[in-house]
Amino acid sequence: MNNTAPKDYESLRAAMSERYDTLSKRLRQIAKFAWDNPTIMAMETTSVIAERAGVQPSALIRFAKAFGYSGFSEMQRPFQAHVASRSASYKERFREVADTDGAPDSPMGLLREFSEANQQALQHLLEETESTELDRAVSLLRDAEFAYIMGQRRSFPVASYIYYNLNHLECRAQLLTGMGGMLMEHANSMGPRDVLIAISFSPYSDDTARVVAAARKKKVPVVVITDSSLNAIARQATVFFDVHDAEVFSFRSLSASMCLAQALTTALATSRGAGKGRGGKTARSK
Amino acid sequence: MNNTAPKDYESLRAAMSERYDTLSKRLRQIAKFAWDNPTIMAMETTSVIAERAGVQPSALIRFAKAFGYSGFSEMQRPFQAHVASRSASYKERFREVADTDGAPDSPMGLLREFSEANQQALQHLLEETESTELDRAVSLLRDAEFAYIMGQRRSFPVASYIYYNLNHLECRAQLLTGMGGMLMEHANSMGPRDVLIAISFSPYSDDTARVVAAARKKKVPVVVITDSSLNAIARQATVFFDVHDAEVFSFRSLSASMCLAQALTTALATSRGAGKGRGGKTARSK
DNA sequence: TCTGATATGGAATAAATATACCATCCTATT
DNA sequence: AATAGGATGGTATATTTATTCCATATCAGA
Structure with missing residues (x-):
């Protein structure tokens, strides 16, 4: 042993x-x-x-x-x-941490700021996300033949994380990177039985907007993760999530978005697992 | 009685x-x-x-x-x-939310699991991270001429996030993607005045290990973010962070790693800002 | 200082709890 | 359908834990 x-x-x-x-x-x-x-x-x-x-x-x-x-x-x-x-009381736990670090400007102080801000953002995400939207997004993904994922700049890490997860679920998925200048060519290969997941945060990428517009034109359902319900991309969404990530000194975090991405992909896994009769909380490893 | x-x-x-x-x-x-x-x-x-x-x-x-x-x-x-x-009282807030939504297996239930698990992971990160390691990492980054960032598979979103942040700080930074099969060629362009940031989680990527080894050979300082102090990459690190991300039924999250990445880059920003006499909490926007 | 009463430590015992074992039951494979 | 390997339930056993008991220590009052 x-x-x-x-x-x-x-x-x-x-x-x-x-x-x-x-x-x-x-x-x-x-x-x-x-x-x-x-x-x-x-x-x-x-x-x-x-x-x-x-x-x-x-x-x-x-x-x-x-x-x-x-x-x-x-x-x-x-x-x-x-x-x-x-x-143990909050006070005690707080003290544990407070002992070892210095000023708010120190790296450790910043880490604490971010840790706390992100924890709050995660809590907000939980409280503000509509259960029905999640369900709709999951069923869109489950029924899709092929998933396209689009996210530029700050949204790119989220997009690549979704891409990674979907591939590990044996979902056919493609990341629209725009590499080699083939962005719209790729986007135009989408069809009505596919799905597009678009992630876009301020300042919104023109490319992402173009890809979403192309998807709508071809009747491709679009799942949007964004930070405002007012932007052009959100209005075109089939399902959309309004995520408010933490922001400390102008630096926006991605914890909440990543958490949502994780929940979506895992829910897809369990949903598909159940559909296959594997039941319960079964999820693929790795 | x-x-x-x-x-x-x-x-x-x-x-x-x-x-x-x-x-x-x-x-x-x-x-x-x-x-x-x-x-x-x-x-x-x-x-x-x-x-x-x-x-x-x-x-x-x-x-x-x-x-x-x-x-x-x-x-x-x-x-x-x-x-x-x-x-239990700490969890009470979650129960409030739990009233309005469905089973633990439902998408909303999973979101709750992840939100909770990630909040814990963030708290853990805050408690476990050594202030001195953070300081050392920040000063390595500040003194570096050029920052190389390496992260494959699940670590790639973290790597791309660091890459994004560093570029917005006007740091010269390069993401080692291995695209076009030029990974080692890129890696070999590193020099002793540069720094390598390597992110690697189980299952560890061979490529990342090779890049770290190449860096050590060329006396390039290496900042490692990993999930175990025992793996080969961690042992070669100049500074290393042992991050334990949340994991729910085989799906590993990235919240803690992303938070650390954010804290590192922001600390670098304030550090450089102070060095330039811009002082205090100033940090570049966008 | 003596005496009675109460408090205390520690060993002995009783009770419970955790663990090992084995017969039986699944389940997957041929 | 037969069979092997592992999983499971139930019981026997070992170990730990709670409790009792009593000799001794401590203390208060005369």
Whole structure:
């Protein structure tokens, strides 16, 4: 047995999600329960947890060993540490960080600014995103034969991330980069059974606008991720997301956009998985 | 013995405070400890608590009985409930949102998972990043004549984001894409007055490893952003950042990495601004 | 200083909890 | 359909944990 047991809760969570696909039915059931109920995992005994999760106590031991722990008790420690830290007052946590860093202008100070601003942006994203829009976007993507992705300048990292994810989902996808001056030629190969994902933030790229217009002309559905509902691109969208990324000293972040991109692609994965009868939270690895 | 055992944590706390004066020396010692360490009281076993509090395990049982409980375990329950609720209260905001939308498997449910996980990852980033490493990275970047950026696959969005930011800071920067098969030719143009920023996450790209090796050979300082301190690339780094991005069911996010990238480039901007006498929080727009 | 009463430490015991084991049941492959 | 390999449930066992008990220490009052 390798000594690869995750030492802290975050690692354990990562390990659970990474290995989720390869786990057996019962072990998966436990992973799901542990994922949703860290507090119960931290506090209760094997028999209580087993009953709540609808499994045998021995399955919990098997689960712990599958993740490299010597037994259940050892696996329980990360959960306890996590719950304990969650329970610690905000003040305490703030102090931990505040101790080690300096002025607001220092690199560490900036990191804190960004970390906090991005956390807020992520929370806003969650609160302001319409569930129906997400559903519509996912079904558009699922039904599409080919996905085109367009994003320039600051939107390019988001576009390339979506491109990466879709390719790992075995979705046929193409990134419209404009490389070699073939942008519109590429764009014109879109058809009504395809879909275009366009990401555009201020200052809006003319190229992106042109590609979206071309898509509309050819009856290609367009999923738009942008930062304002008023710009020309947003008005042409089939589905559109109004994302407000954090901004610190004129530097705009991409955390919220990236998070949305991640949620969209993962939802597509589960949706397709379910459609294929693979069910549940199954998601392709890597 | 009256059945006056406090049922919830608040009542127990009130009882402890009220009876504090009348308790014996050892029991007082326990009350003090329990007052200060509800988390330990909730999670640990009698022997651990006893050791930490500097008393005998049996004294804990006596303490519990003094407050009307049938034994230690019964007294422990209010502590556990309290810690659990404290831990849950942080998540309460998400539950509010959860009311209005569907199952954990739904697109909205996934967005919530990711938003939450990414917020945690950002907090983690803030707590784990060494201020000195940030400072060193910033000064390397500031002193460099030319910045090369390398990131493949999942790291590519991060690399392109850094590339975008550096260009907007009027830093001479080049993205090593490997396009046209000229990767090593490009890499070999690096010199000791330049700097290489390499981003690499599991599964690690061979190309990135080769570029880093080439940089070391040519005495080029290397700033590495990776997800493990154990891989070959990290070991060759001049400065390295160990970033743990959120991962939900096999889908790794980039929020933390992007945030670090943002902090690095912004810190560079303010640093150069200050150096040029532009002072303070000034940062270039766009 | 003596005496009775209470508090305390530590070992012994009881209870519970975690873990190992094995027979049986799936599931995939031929 | 047969079979092998792994997964699962239930129980037996080992280990840990909570609790009791009692000898000794401490303390207050005479």
